[in-house]
Amino acid sequence: MKKTWLAFLALALATFWLIIIVPFAFPQNPATTKPAENAPVVFEGKTLFVIQNRLGPRSAKKRAQDIREKIEHFAQDFSISVDNLTAVSEDEEGIKLTVLAVEEDIIMRISDADAVLARKTRAELAYEYLQAIKAAVTQYRQERSLRHLVLAGFYTIISTIFFITTLLILNNIFPVIYTKLDNWRSTYIPAIRIQSFEILTANQITNLLLSLTQIIRWFIVLGILAIYIPAVLSFFPWTKRLANTLFEYLIQAFATAWSGFLGYIPNLLIILVVIFLTYCILRFLQPIFNALEQETFSLPGFYPEWAQPSFKILSVLIVALAAVIAVPYFPGFDSPAFRGISVFLGILFSLGSSSAIANIFAGTILIYTRGFRQGDLVKIGDTVGRVIETTLLVTRIVTFKNIIVSIPNSQILTSNIENYDLSRRELNKTLILPTKVYLGYEVPWQKAHKALCEAAKRTEKVLESPAPFVLQSELNEVYVTYELNVHVEPDLDILEIYSQLHQNIRDTCSEAEIRIFAPSYEADPTTYPFNSESVESSQENSKML
Template sequence: MLTVLFLLDRFSLLLTKILMVSVVCIVGLHLIGATPARSQSPLAPEVQQAIGAEPGSVVLDGKTLFQIRSNFGPLSALQRANLTNEQLSAVASNLQISPESVRAENVQGITLIVAGEKNVHITTITPEDAKAEGATQETLTQKYVATIRSSLITFREQRSIEKIVRGVGYAILATLLFWLTIRLLNKLFAVTLDRLGNWLEHYSDRLKDANRGVLPITPFITVILHFAELGRSVLYLFLACVYLFMIFGFFPWTQGLSSNFWAIIGATLAETERAIVGYLPNLFTLVLIVFITREILAFIHLFFKEIKLGSISLPWFYADWVQPTFQLVRFFVFALALAIAMPFIPGFKSPAFQGVSLVLSALLTLGAASAVSNIIGGFIVVYTRSFQIGDMIKIGELIGIVLEKDVLVTRIRTPKNVVITIPNSTILSSNVINYSTLAKDLGDTTGLVLHTTITLGYDIPWQKVHQVLIEAAQATPQILSNPAPFVLQTSLNDFNVSYELNAYTDCPEYSPEIYSDLHRNIQDKCNEVGIEIMSPSFLALRDGNHSTIPEDYLPNDYKTPGFYVDASKSQPPT
């Protein structure tokens, strides 16, 4: 009764926890839904009208100079930006064209930006471009000309010999500084670990005494050390990134990567933040599913534990069913929880996730058929209770004591101390002979019947044979006196009689030793009463030979008999 009340109390506590977590998740979801989303200020309607397609960026040496937002004739804004980039790169590489030669020329309301004496065309400014930028065409032209001139000057200054030599020097200095920093951090980390280890070794007993009855401190120190190792790796990675982007910033060909480093980091962090905030509702749902599953499994584990301890009695439920039944129930709870949680896992609806799922399903279907059959066979073996741990069984031609019953295999130990692993599917398709079921049954007093057969001649009285065999069985250790041994005459052969000795034992695991002792006692008892165990072919030449009984059992005056010849029946030669 107390156990039932305890289980009911645990069940009510489980429902209370689930209710509290559900309320917290619902409130959190409402708070997330009430958070105002970040919105970008839209462009003015007239600007949106002027933009004909996706804008294109004009870039020189990794730096964005301006953007082209409108189409011009058959060219889209992106195509115009690509052509401008090609022309601008050609002008920047041509040292005969000075930055001061960049100028604007008006042709029928359209402004052309050209450079050099040959009027190399760089870009075109249309009224639609000015309208898209929200400025006049003249103002936009002056801005573009000034931007292009300054970018050309910077481009050529960065590629001067002085700048390159200075960049090489800065790169060497940065490399040396990076190497010294890594060496210093390695030494600092090693010294910290040594001091912490010495401190733990010196104060371990004191820590154990001070922390007795609470929690061991060593696992926490190990966890802290692992986190410290992780932090060191992250720090090294960050320093390596900073070093690389510093090196990139010293040379004009890679300055674009360096100048965009923090922009890349910022964009990555912003994207990560958006992904995390957007995933929070699903995360709350997953947390709720995990919590409910954990509490249900804890309650199920407690229920089966009470059954195993005997606090809860179910007449139809055997003790050896507790563990496999718990495993089955736990598997189905896990499977149900996983099926409910799968739609809330990140990337569940992505083609990559679905493709991997299909591949794994195909692999499991094709390669796990044998394992599934073994698992099913293992549970069938458990629930049919064909044998238990410690039983002496025979499966096919294999005989041994059961050492282990697993979900996939069963292990037995043969009388020769050889451990054999048998798949459960093989057991399911074979006959299982259990020598221990009745021998260990307290309600059964018969035990296991051991039997052996000998053949003796017709000249020996059967009553004498029965008596000798029963005495041999009674003299054998681990043979039960009650029920008493008995002898069956199984066949009357041409030259001998088959006598089968049957004896009971409650120790089937010692059958080989019992058989050996029984056969030895049969030999001794037969020799004591003068019974020779011989084959018919030996009996045919018996007259005149020495007895086969050992010397210890023969009389002191025994002599080997001679051949007997009946002269009265002999016929004279004719």
């Protein structure tokens, strides 16, 4: 037992010793080698070679900058031949160097350290640098020669002529294509149907093809411009670097857009499927609601005037649901910019649409309470006329004087609505027009009733059945208020009926020698003529009207 404990103790001590000693046996921060400096020598947008080592106090970057400046100075001096550039070996302070110089001007020095980093001998490296500099200078001078500039101008003219000719050809070809597509509408371009259900009409397909052709045309024009502009700039040495940069940007942009498009194809397919299903659902529901409106198909408790508003509301809900499903698949949906714009639009909508939302809710309530519908003769507040348009925001009424009045739905919801057509449509009853006449107590009520009913019979557009009737609505201090009620059709001009009725009341009361009092009666008039001539003239004027 004692030996077991001793073995366990020895094992524990050995484990502890390993834990302590191992971190010191291996360095925690391994030695890192200093990376080599890489400074390319760039001349006219082209890398000639790379300087990888410092020389004396000058860093690789400083050496590359000095070499570029000296090469540029040498290239610009056309009096010095390229062959004057030579490589000479020398010993400077015990360091063996190879000097590339033009006569007495030193372009650069190459050390053994440079050759070691390039994994070549110093002579091989010097020869390689010498040939690279000579080729760059020769090209620099050739591009600025008179012959090269003349050729560049000639190539520019040829390219411009080709560019303009191509645009003219496109301007002649695509209108012909547009005309052909438009002529093929409903002939060679059929509608897309699934049995009797029409998904896309021929007009919609033709318009889609026309839009697609226009997009292709613009892509071709932009592609030609993307080739023409860098090509012309590359002909001249002063803009060649700009042309190369522009061409690289175009290639990079095209590659980025193409890779993004390829990566976006799955999301695009999902969006297209959502749009297609939404369109099919709406096209499926539209004939149903049209049948409900035309009463060829009916549902218990569903009125025909509810059909189109219900279809519009249901369409908005379906499109909103489709947007909720499709918007997360839009490009940049998770970006901060998209979120910021969404928040801004939400705040703007909530602050500026309170009255609009109130009108929308009021319009929806008015539709389903069936207070009126388009074509009804109504009185809303002080406005009397026919409803010519009902929207979710406003209701438009044309008065008898052809004045169109737009009333917000929220205001209509809090006003009294008098519908003159609803009783005839729902209850099959005619419209009753009342008018009040004030007669004295000395007139027997039978005589008053007879005169008023005779006036109603003389009015052309008053119905004979049901017959007009008179009510004694008030007994005032000096006169009695009689109310004459006549039956008319609601689709007639009520103002004209009232005018003829009032004329006839004056005529019949004058014939019966009955005075008509004003509501603000104070005293009897001094004279009240009753003669046949005045009655006859009044009747003639009534007939002329």
